[in-house]
Amino acid sequence: MPASDLVLTIAGLLIVCAPVFLLVTFFATFLLERRLGEQTISRLIQGVIAVGLLAGLVAAIRMIFQGLAHYEIELGDWVITPRYHLKFQFVLDPLSLSYVLLTLVLAATIGAFSTRYLHRERGYNRFFVLFAIFLTGMVVAALSDTVETLYAGWELVGLSSVLLIAFFQERPAPPRNGLRVWIVYRVCDAALMLAAILMHEINGAGDFDHLVGNHAWPAHDPLLIGPHFAWLGVLFLIAAAGKSALVPFSGWLPRAMEGPTPSSAVFYGALSVHLGVFLLLRVSPVLDSSAWLAALVVALGLGTSAFAYLAGRVQTDIKSALAFASLTQVGVIIAEIGFGLRYVALVHLLGHACLRTLQFLRAPSLLHDHHQLENAIGTRPRDPAPEWEQHLPASVQRALYRFSLERGYLDSLLDRVIARPFVRVFGAMDRLERSCDRLLNGPDDPDHPAPREGGGRGGDTV
Amino acid sequence: MNFLKIPWLELQLLLPLVGAVVAGSFSSAVRASRWTLGFMIVGMFISLGGLAANVIVQEPGRLVLGQFRLDGLVLPMLPVLSVLHFLSHLGTSKSRMTSQHCVAGLVSMGLTSAAVSCQSPWLFVGILYGMILLPLWDLKAQAQPIRGFVVYMIPVLALLALGWWSYDPLSRIWSMGFLGLALTIFGGIAPFHGWLPGLFQRASLGTAMLLVLPMVEVVGVLRFLIPQAPEWVLKVASVGCLVTAVYSAGMGIIQSDPRRFLAFLVLSQTSLVMFAVMMQSATSITAALCLWISVSISLAGLGFSIRALEDRFGRLSLREHHGHYDQVPGLAIGFLMAGLASVGFPGTIGFVPMELLVSSSAQQGLEFSIPLAFTSVLNGIAILRAYFALFTGKRPVTSVSLRMTLSERWGIVLIALLIFGAGWFSPSIVESRHRIAEQLLIGVGGRAAPAAELPIP
Numbered sequence: 001m002p003a004s005d006l007v008l009t010i011a012g013l014l015i016v017c018a019p020v021f022l023l024v025t026f027f028a029t030f031l032l033e034r035r036l037g038e039q040t041i042s043r044l045i046q047g048v049i050a051v052g053l054l055a056g057l058v059a060a061i062r063m064i065f066q067g068l069a070h071y072e073i074e075l076g077d078w079v080i081t082p083r084y085h086l087k088f089q090f091v092l093d094p095l096s097l098s099y100v101l102l103t104l105v106l107a108a109t110i111g112a113f114s115t116r117y118l119h120r121e122r123g124y125n126r127f128f129v130l131f132a133i134f135l136t137g138m139v140v141a142a143l144s145d146t147v148e149t150l151y152a153g154w155e156l157v158g159l160s161s162v163l164l165i166a167f168f169q170e171r172p173a174p175p176r177n178g179l180r181v182w183i184v185y186r187v188c189d190a191a192l193m194l195a196a197i198l199m200h201e202i203n204g205a206g207d208f209d210h211l212v213g214n215h216a217w218p219a220h221d222p223l224l225i226g227p228h229f230a231w232l233g234v235l236f237l238i239a240a241a242g243k244s245a246l247v248p249f250s251g252w253l254p255r256a257m258e259g260p261t262p263s264s265a266v267f268y269g270a271l272s273v274h275l276g277v278f279l280l281l282r283v284s285p286v287l288d289s290s291a292w293l294a295a296l297v298v299a300l301g302l303g304t305s306a307f308a309y310l311a312g313r314v315q316t317d318i319k320s321a322l323a324f325a326s327l328t329q330v331g332v333i334i335a336e337i338g339f340g341l342r343y344v345a346l347v348h349l350l351g352h353a354c355l356r357t358l359q360f361l362r363a364p365s366l367l368h369d370h371h372q373l374e375n376a377i378g379t380r381p382r383d384p385a386p387e388w389e390q391h392l393p394a395s396v397q398r399a400l401y402r403f404s405l406e407r408g409y410l411d412s413l414l415d416r417v418i419a420r421p422f423v424r425v426f427g428a429m430d431r432l433e434r435s436c437d438r439l440l441n442g443p444d445d446p447d448h449p450a451p452r453e454g455g456g457r458g459g460d461t462v
Numbered sequence: 463m464n465f466l467k468i469p470w471l472e473l474q475l476l477l478p479l480v481g482a483v484v485a486g487s488f489s490s491a492v493r494a495s496r497w498t499l500g501f502m503i504v505g506m507f508i509s510l511g512g513l514a515a516n517v518i519v520q521e522p523g524r525l526v527l528g529q530f531r532l533d534g535l536v537l538p539m540l541p542v543l544s545v546l547h548f549l550s551h552l553g554t555s556k557s558r559m560t561s562q563h564c565v566a567g568l569v570s571m572g573l574t575s576a577a578v579s580c581q582s583p584w585l586f587v588g589i590l591y592g593m594i595l596l597p598l599w600d601l602k603a604q605a606q607p608i609r610g611f612v613v614y615m616i617p618v619l620a621l622l623a624l625g626w627w628s629y630d631p632l633s634r635i636w637s638m639g640f641l642g643l644a645l646t647i648f649g650g651i652a653p654f655h656g657w658l659p660g661l662f663q664r665a666s667l668g669t670a671m672l673l674v675l676p677m678v679e680v681v682g683v684l685r686f687l688i689p690q691a692p693e694w695v696l697k698v699a700s701v702g703c704l705v706t707a708v709y710s711a712g713m714g715i716i717q718s719d720p721r722r723f724l725a726f727l728v729l730s731q732t733s734l735v736m737f738a739v740m741m742q743s744a745t746s747i748t749a750a751l752c753l754w755i756s757v758s759i760s761l762a763g764l765g766f767s768i769r770a771l772e773d774r775f776g777r778l779s780l781r782e783h784h785g786h787y788d789q790v791p792g793l794a795i796g797f798l799m800a801g802l803a804s805v806g807f808p809g810t811i812g813f814v815p816m817e818l819l820v821s822s823s824a825q826q827g828l829e830f831s832i833p834l835a836f837t838s839v840l841n842g843i844a845i846l847r848a849y850f851a852l853f854t855g856k857r858p859v860t861s862v863s864l865r866m867t868l869s870e871r872w873g874i875v876l877i878a879l880l881i882f883g884a885g886w887f888s889p890s891i892v893e894s895r896h897r898i899a900e901q902l903l904i905g906v907g908g909r910a911a912p913a914a915e916l917p918i919p
């Protein structure tokens with residue numbers, strides 16, 4: 001292996017191994033029943049991110065100077081059978097390096113902010129364990145060169161996001177909202193899993209290289225992509241829509257604001273909400289396989305953007321307003337991808353993620369400043385509505401207001417169409433099974449009571 | 463004595479029975495429990511020793527008593543079964559421990575080891591009879607109704623007997639039908655699953671799990687059914703298994719009792735294993751053999767956490783948030799780890815088997831893959847819902863410390879190491895299972911009886 005290759009391989013592996021080391025450390029302390037102090041955790045986080053960042057910068061500089069646009073790091077075949085091939089492989093290219101550097105920079109910012117923000121908070125350790133899982137997931141997903149590697153990172157990001165939404169677990173709302181987000185995530189995970197299988201069936205492997213041929217992202221060999229890739233594209237789009245809160249899955253985004261501010265910033269302002277965008281950028285050759293698929297991407301992006309703009313206009317808390325503002329931009333980025341503007345989308349993503357992180361972090365103190373300002377001037381400054389809104393008829397304004405206030409009725413639509421029928425059907429089956437059980441075994445013994453009835457209503461936590 | 467010459471299988475089969483006699487001779491439950499634990503630990507080392515010796519020799523073990531053999535199919539399962547029983551015993555609280563419980567645990571260990579290593583159908587049938595008696599004993603001891611269990615198990619026993627009695631190599635359709643139906647009921651495949659949630663609710667959780675999690679019906683299907691059963695029968699059975707998996711996953715979401723939730727989760731996962739077996743391709747059987755290991759370990763871990771919670775707080779409901787995280791964070795983490803491993807979360811022992819299963823189903827058609835993905839989605843939702851219900855919410859105030867005991871701590875550490883350690887060692891496990899799967903398929907259609915001579919991984 002030439003020296004330059006060795007440097008790139010080591011740098012790439014260091015980026016991945018650094019957060020994994022953090023996870024292993026936390027796991028070891030759990031096994032040994034030890035508790036790390038705040039300062040130790042803080043130093044560990046800073047050290048690990050610094051190592052990853054340094055390795056990422058070295059790799060980026062090396063690639064720029066060598067004129068390399070694509071470098072693969074193979075970890076070998078994980079599982080090989082004649083009909084199945086599971087490979088873990090990473091790639092260094094403009095997309096992966098940009099996203100991983102963005103991840104590390106923002107994680108460093110959030111890490112430094114959180115050590116102070118959560119100082120002496122119960123759950124300090126828990127926050128950073130979840131943060132480490134998130135970081136590992138993001139890095140693995142960003143550098144992945146196979147759909148299985150991406151799926152592994154994708155799942156880690158999903159789990160850590162949900163557990164952080166439920167971080168303030170003594171209150172009833174955060175776990176309930178966390179569960180709701182988890183349901184959406186699981187649906188989009190299933191779409192990604194099916195996409196991975198379809199990719200294996202079409203290509204015989206899950207490598208993204210099979211989509212681009214010998215070209216470096218975003219270029220690809222058009223001969224490799226046929227119209228049969230359209231369904232694969234649809235599955236990727238569903239997965240991305242769930243992760244990035246695109247319509248009709250947008251309802252979970254404001255619910256995700258239950259978590260602590262740093263996690264809201266890093267997940268829903270910056271990184272997690274862009275992971276769907278990243279996925280579409282990574283598989284962008286598939287989107288070129290059919291014109292209607294590209295049109296669908298554009299429509300979804302613009303639809304989400306319009307919805308988020310309207311919903312954001314009526315939000316009364318700063319985090320939800322910022323979340324919908326993020327979603328507006330995410331929709332625009334998705335539309336850019338649909339139009340084929342891959343580099344524009346990437347630059348837009350990077351800039352937007354940085355801006356939104358800073359806005360989220362500034363949000364608590366901004367409110368404080370705002371209140372001081374209001375007290376000083378003795379009145380509340382008014383933000384005039386855009387002029388075009390005033391030209392709309394009053395009935396349309398009212399309808400739009402209700403639509404925005406109810407967040408497009410998306411949550412109630414999903415409840416009515418999917419959740420309630422599901423609970424009703426399985427609840428009826430449960431009641432039937434319990435009746436049969438009572439018929440056979442008789443009523444429950446009061447000394448050893450059977451659980452309470454009423455599974456049919458599904459319980460409060462469904 | 464030469465390490466390779468030690469009679470590992472004989473020791474594996476006899477030790478639990480000797481242990482049962484010894485444990486039964488103590489009137490003190492504490493002493494009986496200590497001895498049982500000792501026998502189980504020795505049993506674990508013996509199973510590992512047998513595995514190591516056979517891997518070194520690279521030959522199927524010799525026939526023991528003319529009926530049992532350590533072959534490639536069973537070798538990795540014996541340590542898993544030992545761990546399962548060890549965890550079950552470790553998870554039983556001192557206040558509930560009795561000599562009878564210790565004896566039952568050791569007898570179950572002996573019977574399940576015998577069932578998976580048994581080479582003849584008639585003896586397998588006899589061992590199943592014995593396994594079915596253990597939960598009955600437990601239900602009786604706890605003064606719980608047994609009618610529901612008996613109503614399902616009498617047909618199982620009758621069908622097993624009929625299958626054995628009508629066994630004829632020339633006209634095997636009837637015997638295969640009887641055996642297949644018996645194993646279907648025993649495996650809880652819908653609509654014959656009604657006994658399983660009831661057993662989980664009424665019997666002690668350890669007994670219920672020790673009957674279901676070893677999945678001896680999988681051995682029965684692999685050894686006696688797959689090589690001889692007509693293809694259409696297996697196709698129909700595979701659809702039944704898939705329907706059961708989806709149905710149970712859906713039922714798991716709406717349960718309000720953790721035990722019923724666990725029962726449906728177990729049912730869903732064991733049905734997936736049976737589904738993979740019935741698909742009859744090398745990849746699917748590889749997936750089944752890997753899932754068999756991962757599901758047993760991970761669900762044993764989940765059961766371990768639920769038992770420890772019940773020991774502290776009694777029966778809990780999933781309709782409320784109980785907020786037990788701060789009191790027992792180790793159990794919360796164990797619950798989450800084990801639950802997610804059972805649905806194939808990345809980095810855990812279940813990831814590769816689940817990927818293999820979904821991939822092998824795609825070879826049969828997307829109509830199989832989509833329900834599988836759906837099952838995984840539903841099970842994942844059910845697990846996190848249960849986690850939030852049990853461990854989040856307003857923290858209850860207690861006057862005594864409810865921290866994990868030392869034995870629980872060791873149990874959780876063992877589960878964590880297996881879930882993540884085996885996740886890393888998946889490639890070698892998959893490779894060995896694939897060789898076994900290929901060997902098993904040589905015998906499909908009655909051309910041979912390969913299961914008796916399966917290679918050593």
